[in-house]
Amino acid sequence: MAEKNIKEMSFLDHLEELRWVLVRSSAAVVIMAIITYFFADFIFEEIIFGPTKPSFVTYRFFCDASHYLGFADSICITEMDFIIQNTEMEGQVNIFxxxxxxxxxxxxxxxxxxxxxxxxxxxxxxxxKKHAKAFIFIASLLFFLGVLFGYFVIVPMSVNFLATFSISTMVKNQFNIDSYVSMVKTAVIASGLFFELPIIIYFLTxxxxxxxxxxxxxxxxxxxxxxxxAAIVTPPDVVSQVTVAVPMLIIYEASIFISAIVAKNKLKNEQSS
Known part of the structure; x- marks a missing residue:
């Protein structure tokens, strides 16, 4: 078995190296955040508030699917009967x-x-170590796929469900901007990290x-x-719930498959050593 190329480092040396990893990563986030500042109008109007519009691509897709399956306009969305408001002096600055x-x-x-x-x-x-490029590419691809899944599936379904849910006609939905944006951020980041499950399982195995x-x-x-x-974040119809549940179950099954391969190779290496 090949020997690991481990540089002798003390615990404090490892902490120092980890600190610089965090510093460089944070700097990269800040730099990219500054770049996004110049596209703020597009980000807010077309991305952040995109799912609040009936013309959003996901709503159009489900409407077309409804017609194709013979459900007429049963799951078509023609209006969003709510408003998003700011109730704090520094609210919009913090959100930005x-x-x-x-x-x-x-x-x-x-x-x-x-x-x-x-x-x-x-x-x-x-x-x-030779698999560094493959690891970064696959892990990044999974993360971005998760982000897209969260944005185009989880977010619009959640917005549609929460915007149309009402306990009484006396209550009008007026969402705080902080609540809305937090939901979007949480859904997108959580989905991106969930799609990293196969990579996490690889290392844990x-x-x-x-x-x-x-x-x-x-x-x-x-x-x-x-x-x-899936039942929580989607409207109470089978099509929406299946759309959310199936990709998540595929990710879990893929994690089992990867774990089995890693375990098999690990056992083979132990037997040959």
Missing amino acids: VWVCITAGFILAFPYILWQLWKFISPALYDKE KLGLVTPDFLRKYRKYAIVIVLII
Whole structure:
């Protein structure tokens, strides 16, 4: 078995290296956030507030699907009967800053991954270090796919459901801008990180903290959790719930598959050593 190329470093040295990883990653986020400042109008009008408009691409897609499946206009969205308001003096300034930072984090994510890889690479085998580019590419791709899934699926379905839900005709929906933007940010970032599950499972399996048998054992619980999440964030119709649940279940099954491959290779290496 190839020996790991580990540079002898003390605990404080590792902390110092980690500190610089965080500093460089934070600097990258800030730089990307500053760049997004120049596109703020587009980001807010077309991206942040896009799901509040009936013409949003996801709503058009479901309307077309409704017609194709013979449901007429049953899941078509023609209006959004709510308003978004600001109730705090510094509210819009805070929202502007945090949206830019969130956008900066998303754009800087590949660089952050590269910094993390450089930090953990001394503990890897030489043959594993050769996969740096593949790791960064795949992990970044999964993250961006998750971000797109969160934005084009989770966010519009959540907005539509929450905007149309009412306990009484006496109550009118007037959402605080902070609440709305927080929902968008949480859905997008959480989805992006969830799509990183196969990568996380890969490393946890290599460390012996997770096994494919463990993931298979708790598959039924994972399915229940995914279905609950899908039921919470979507309108009460099967099409919407399936649209949300299926990609999440595919990610979980992919994680089991990856864990099984890693466990198999790990056992093979142990037997040959």
